[in-house]
Amino acid sequence: MKTEYDVIVVGAGPAGSIAAKTAAEKGCSVLLIEKRQEIGVPIRCAEGTSKTELMKFIDIDPSFTCNELHKAEVHAPGSTSFSITTKMSGIDGEAGIILDRKIFDRHLANLAAAAGANVYTKTPATNLIMRDGKVEGVVLNHLGEERKTRSKIVIGADGVESKIARMAGIDTALNLKEIESGAQFLVYDETIDQTKCDIFIGNEIAPGGYIWIFPKGNHTANIGIGILGNKNNGKNAIQYLEKFIAGKFPNAQILGTAFGGVPASGGLKRMTADGLMLAGDAARQTDPITGAGIRYAMYAGKMAGRTAAEAIAAGDYSNHFLQKYQNEWDKTLGKTIRRNYKIKEAYNTWADEDMNRIAQMAAGLPLEDFELKEAIIAVLKSDKKLMWKMKSVYYDLLKAMI
Amino acid sequence: MTVIINRNKCGYCGACVAVCPTMALDLKEVWIDVDESLCNGCSTCKKVCPIGAIEVQR
Numbered sequence: 001m002k003t004e005y006d007v008i009v010v011g012a013g014p015a016g017s018i019a020a021k022t023a024a025e026k027g028c029s030v031l032l033i034e035k036r037q038e039i040g041v042p043i044r045c046a047e048g049t050s051k052t053e054l055m056k057f058i059d060i061d062p063s064f065t066c067n068e069l070h071k072a073e074v075h076a077p078g079s080t081s082f083s084i085t086t087k088m089s090g091i092d093g094e095a096g097i098i099l100d101r102k103i104f105d106r107h108l109a110n111l112a113a114a115a116g117a118n119v120y121t122k123t124p125a126t127n128l129i130m131r132d133g134k135v136e137g138v139v140l141n142h143l144g145e146e147r148k149t150r151s152k153i154v155i156g157a158d159g160v161e162s163k164i165a166r167m168a169g170i171d172t173a174l175n176l177k178e179i180e181s182g183a184q185f186l187v188y189d190e191t192i193d194q195t196k197c198d199i200f201i202g203n204e205i206a207p208g209g210y211i212w213i214f215p216k217g218n219h220t221a222n223i224g225i226g227i228l229g230n231k232n233n234g235k236n237a238i239q240y241l242e243k244f245i246a247g248k249f250p251n252a253q254i255l256g257t258a259f260g261g262v263p264a265s266g267g268l269k270r271m272t273a274d275g276l277m278l279a280g281d282a283a284r285q286t287d288p289i290t291g292a293g294i295r296y297a298m299y300a301g302k303m304a305g306r307t308a309a310e311a312i313a314a315g316d317y318s319n320h321f322l323q324k325y326q327n328e329w330d331k332t333l334g335k336t337i338r339r340n341y342k343i344k345e346a347y348n349t350w351a352d353e354d355m356n357r358i359a360q361m362a363a364g365l366p367l368e369d370f371e372l373k374e375a376i377i378a379v380l381k382s383d384k385k386l387m388w389k390m391k392s393v394y395y396d397l398l399k400a401m402i
Numbered sequence: 403m404t405v406i407i408n409r410n411k412c413g414y415c416g417a418c419v420a421v422c423p424t425m426a427l428d429l430k431e432v433w434i435d436v437d438e439s440l441c442n443g444c445s446t447c448k449k450v451c452p453i454g455a456i457e458v459q460r
Contacts, residue, residue: 161416161429183452229450237452259452261417
């Protein structure tokens with residue numbers, strides 16, 4: 001490990017590894033550090049993502065893809081269900097992919113290393129080196145030994161529990177309505193349908209969130225739950241999940257256990273400082289409706305890595321320059337997740353009966369002929385009461401269609 | 403005031419760290435570090451914990 005780099009990336013998840021890869025490819029000297037002993041573990045993820053989005057960043061390899069799916073069935077509380085298909089995305093070749101994050105995350109770090117980044121595990125950043133309010137490197141602990149490593153730019157991709165931002169004076173603490181509390185089992189059960197994802201909604205079974213079944217092959221699936229932090233009704237995520245599994249899969253065997261807090265805030269208002277950019281869960285770059293984060297993290301990593309390289313070429317590491325990254329984010333995916341935060345807030349007012357009515361209506365529509373956004377509008381249009389509940393976001397939905 | 407974390411239950415996911423308003427919590431590799439001098443006893447961490455591993459002592 002050198003004592004100085006152009007760019008130090010803290011955290012080797014999808015955001016960090018793609019940022020390190022991108023900056024290294026553009027000729028920067030890059031250090032990528034991961035606090036954990038192994039990259040990719042423990043799992044804190046449902047592992048589902050979009051195939052066509054993933055292909056924008058990497059070649060898809062069977063070593064990290066467990067399953068490819070084309071249908072998700074949404075189950076409302078009153079047991080009516082309707083299906084969403086990848087055809088509705090309107091994107092050629094779209095599929096839902098269930099990843100093996102252990103292999104996937106290490107693969108991304110491998111790509112960063114191949115691009116020339118120095119990569120180290122069991123190396124947490126314990127503090128930032130600051131001078132006159134500017135970030136100039138990190139204090140890190142490498143296998144128990146403290147080191148000061150200087151850099152022109154630090155990219156904080158240190159996950160939901162991010163400390164890098166707070167060390168630089170950016171308050172990233174989430175309040176309870178901005179975080180999903182998640183629990184998941186990797187389940188073995190021969191009755192699991194391996195051909196589709198299942199989503200279960202309802203204020204009784206998963207308040208402010210949903211339960212998912214993402215099949216992974218070999219009679220296994222990730223069965224997990226996210227509940228909104230302020231809606232738990234005194235029960236923990238795992239208690240809701242255990243109840244669901246006991247009812248649906250009484251013979252389930254548990255091959256893995258995972259927990260996680262998923263940001264659902266719509267993203268940080270401020271993601272940069274002098275010498276610092278934040279990416280991925282650390283910048284709260286997740287979809288508040290679905291909890292999806294992998295693709296958002298990869299986009300952010302790429303934007304941050306590219307901006308870092310541009311800043312180094314220009315010799316300008318100021319907050320002003322690095323805001324290029326935030327501006328690019330805000331105009332693209334940032335816009336989507338902020339809109340989805342508003343939709344989620346409106347959705348949170350739905351009672352179970354609203355969900356049932358919608359599901360019954362959706363089940364009666366020829367959804368196969370719709371694109372997803374059109375389907376949502378069509379369903380809302382047919383229910384005045386619900387349209388009223390969604391009035392604050394109705395025009396956002398319309399705008400999103402245009 | 404302090405936070406008691408049941409290490410046998412904790413899944414070291416860091417959700418509690420993400421909501422702590424005072425930076426009293428830190429996710430190390432497989433445990434949560436508690437800085438008692440910073441804890442204000444708000445119990446937000448307890449409410450977000452997916453597995454019920456947290457008790458707050460006032």
